[in-house]
Amino acid sequence: MSIEKKILSREAVVGIIGCGYVGLPLALEFAKKGFRVVAFDLDAPRVDQINRGISYIPDVPTPELSECVKKGTLVATTDFSRLATADTVSICVPTPLRKTKDPDISYIVSALDNLVANRNPNGQLIILESTTYPGTTREVMLPALEAEGAFKVGKDFFLAFSPERVDPGNPVFNIVNTPKVVGGITPECTRLASLLYGSIVDRVMPVTSTESAEMVKLLENTFRSVNIGLVNELALMSHNLNLNIWEIIEAAATKPFGFMPFYPGPGLGGHCIPIDPHYLSWKARQTGFEARFIELAGVVNGSMPHHVVNRVAYGLNEQTKCLKNAKILVVGVAYKKDVNDLRESPALDVMALLEKSGAVLSYSDPYFPTLKWGAETLSSVDISKPEALKKFDCAVVITNHTKVDYKTLLGAVPLIVDTRNVFKGTSHPSIVSL
Numbered sequence: 228m229s230i231e232k233k234i235l236s237r238e239a240v241v242g243i244i245g246c247g248y249v250g251l252p253l254a255l256e257f258a259k260k261g262f263r264v265v266a267f268d269l270d271a272p273r274v275d276q277i278n279r280g281i282s283y284i285p286d287v288p289t290p291e292l293s294e295c296v297k298k299g300t301l302v303a304t305t306d307f308s309r310l311a312t313a314d315t316v317s318i319c320v321p322t323p324l325r326k327t328k329d330p331d332i333s334y335i336v337s338a339l340d341n342l343v344a345n346r347n348p349n350g351q352l353i354i355l356e357s358t359t360y361p362g363t364t365r366e367v368m369l370p371a372l373e374a375e376g377a378f379k380v381g382k383d384f385f386l387a388f389s390p391e392r393v394d395p396g397n398p399v400f401n402i403v404n405t406p407k408v409v410g411g412i413t414p415e416c417t418r419l420a421s422l423l424y425g426s427i428v429d430r431v432m433p434v435t436s437t438e439s440a441e442m443v444k445l446l447e448n449t450f451r452s453v454n455i456g457l458v459n460e461l462a463l464m465s466h467n468l469n470l471n472i473w474e475i476i477e478a479a480a481t482k483p484f485g486f487m488p489f490y491p492g493p494g495l496g497g498h499c500i501p502i503d504p505h506y507l508s509w510k511a512r513q514t515g516f517e518a519r520f521i522e523l524a525g526v527v528n529g530s531m532p533h534h535v536v537n538r539v540a541y542g543l544n545e546q547t548k549c550l551k552n553a554k555i556l557v558v559g560v561a562y563k564k565d566v567n568d569l570r571e572s573p574a575l576d577v578m579a580l581l582e583k584s585g586a587v588l589s590y591s592d593p594y595f596p597t598l599k600w601g602a603e604t605l606s607s608v609d610i611s612k613p614e615a616l617k618k619f620d621c622a623v624v625i626t627n628h629t630k631v632d633y634k635t636l637l638g639a640v641p642l643i644v645d646t647r648n649v650f651k652g653t654s655h656p657s658i659v660s661l
């Protein structure tokens with residue numbers, strides 16, 4: 228049976244490599260839509276947890292996962308030989324940066340090695356989802372899969388790139404109602420990848436090449452990084468001008484056209500915005516092009532944790548205290564609201580800077596009951612209990628989780644540095660804003 232018929236009849240076995248924030252929700256969606264899904268990961272405890280039907284990703288509800296596992300439509304494995312049984316394979320492995328800020332595509336290469344070693348020669352459809360620089364699919368994946376001419380793309384196998392656009396913690400947009408961009412090596416690759424994703428998402432947006440599809444994701448994330456950089460700079464400027472940046476953004480956002488609000492904060496976090504633009508500037512540099520907006524946004528956004536620490540020092544100084552030995556509660560360590568993800572979190576930068584100045588650190592975050600900090604393991608402080616707050620000289624709000632009542636800090640801690648405007652509209656002498 229052709230791959231097209233298998234997709235249309237839902238008989239295709241869907242392989243997903245990498246069961247993280249991107250791969251697990253994707254695997255679940257395919258399973259819910261009636262495909263048989265095999266999810267591959269190197270991490271045996273994760274695989275075991277999936278097979279017990281227990282989710283570790285907030286956007287993946289355990290009841291839905293366990294139903295698919297019980298029905299047998301979703302199974303996870305560390306046995307990569309089973310890749311040979313998959314009709315389609317979506318690769319969702321990490322794409323971090325090296326210390327030099329150059330792309331680290333070693334996880335993609337490792338997934339690729341497994342695909343080549345466990346080949347399904349019957350027209351397998353392979354789709355890379357990991358965010359990467361334009362050219363990765365054609366320059367890195369295609370030659371390995373063609374195996375020096377032994378296999379022909381568009382005939383023996385099909386290859387495409389489709390960027391994952393998941394926004395963890397977003398209550399409105401999910402895999403299904405977020406359009407999926409698809410670009411294949413050949414028009415047939417694009418058509419088949421569009422057909423596959425068209426069976427789980429409301430809208431597929433085909434583009435003419437894998438490079439275009441790779442670039443779409445980098446445009447989206449660079450757009451965010453640059454606009455956040457701009458608004459962070461405006462926040463620093465407004466501070467000097469004694470203006471409230473939040474009020475200004477809120478008013479500007481009433482313009483129904485030509486403006487889109489972005490908000491300042493303690494710095495960038497997560498796996499995407501602080502990292503992806505560097506993939507693009509690295510690739511641009513290979514062609515002799517300096518991506519100046521990207522670099523500038525990186526500098527401004529990277530300075531925000533220092534600004535936060537300056538605001539803490541200023542607030543303490545006003546109360547004739549100093550950072551050294553000050554007891555500081557960092558409120559929220561996740562990189563953004565309503566997620567249990569610490570990656571690149573600006574809270575960690577702020578904590579490191581505070582510690583370097585001699586502050587004594589504690590933290591509070593309902594998504595992290597404990598936090599490994601150097602040789603120590605810290606426990607989350609429950610800020611709903613006033614007695615737990617008594618000892619602190621300052622609370623610095625880094626993450627604005629929806630389920631946290633920040634008002635309990637008012638009157639309980641002598642100084643509150645609010646980097647997220649959680650105290651919008653509240654006037655209190657203890658509050659120092661960004």
Ligand SMILES: NC(=O)c1ccc[n+]([C@@H]2O[C@H](COP(=O)([O-])OP(=O)(O)OC[C@H]3O[C@@H](n4cnc5c(N)ncnc54)[C@H](O)[C@@H]3O)[C@@H](O)[C@H]2O)c1
Pocket residue numbers: 244245246247248249250267268269270273319320321322334335337338356357358359391392393394395498499
């Ligand atoms: N998290 C997001 O919000 C988000 C959004 C859009 C795009 N992305 C992109 O999607 C990709 C995956 O990100 P993520 O957040 O899901 O990462 P993650 O770290 O949450 O998950 C990656 C998973 O891949 C597994 N893995 C690593 N190497 C492997 C290999 N060779 N074979 C099999 N499994 C392997 C890891 O064990 C882990 O379970 C990245 O390129 C990221 O930039 C992430």
